[in-house]
Amino acid sequence: MRITPEQHRHITGILKKHFGQGSRIWLFGSRINDQAKGGDIDLYLEPEYQSAKDIVAARLAAMAELHQALGDQKIDLVINRHQGPRQPIYDIAKTSGIEL
Template identity: 35%
Template sequence: MRLTDSQRQIIQRIVAQELGQKASVKLFGSRLDDTARGGDIDLFIELAEPVKHPAQLSARLSVRIMRALHGRKVDVLLSAPNLSEQTIHKVAREQGVRL
């Protein structure tokens, strides 16, 4: 996993502030490959409760985390009971590593 302990803590803190301690956060995508270089940070966040404005929430989380990580690009994929699932959700759920 190509995230420092500090980066993991920052991500966890921001997600907890926005969504509470019950939100599950996983890293997936190219940042799991320790031999690779560069790449954005792909986060999969699972919620037990429905989300009213998922696009706004995803964008807000992405911007807050990007700012805290000094501009590193962050993509946020949400999963909640009221959101439709796509193939990328399955991949992130199965291959992602919990922070």
Template identity: 35%
Template sequence: MRLTDTQIKTIKSAVEELFGAQAQVRLFGSRLDDRIRGGDIDLIVTLPEPCTNRMEKELRLAARLQLRLGDQPFDILVVDPDVVLNPVHDHALATGRPL
């Protein structure tokens, strides 16, 4: 996994601030492979309850992470019980590693 302990703590903290302590965040995509360089940070946040303003919070999370971790590209998916899962969600949930 190509994230530092500080980056992991920062991501988890920002997710909790916006989505609450029940939210779980996983890293998926190229950052899981230690042999690859570069790439965006792909995150999927899963919530046990429906989320109001899901898209707004998703954008706020990306902005907050860029401010705290530097101008890096983030791809963020937020899944709650109201989200209809597509193949990208399925892949992220199947391959993602909890932070």
């Protein structure tokens, strides 16, 4: 896993702060490959909060705070509210990713 312990702490702390302490978070994509170089930080989230209004507000606040904490990093945040059509990326992120 190619994030530092400090980045791990920032990611989990910030996302749980904004989406609820019961939220589950996975790192997936190139950052789970220790041999790879570079790449954006791909995060998959199953939030505790389920209201669309709460999710939109939380996403805006969390992304701003993540960028302040992590610096100039490209961060992709995939959010699964378990409502609506199931997206293939949800299964890919959970099966190939590492839960933080």
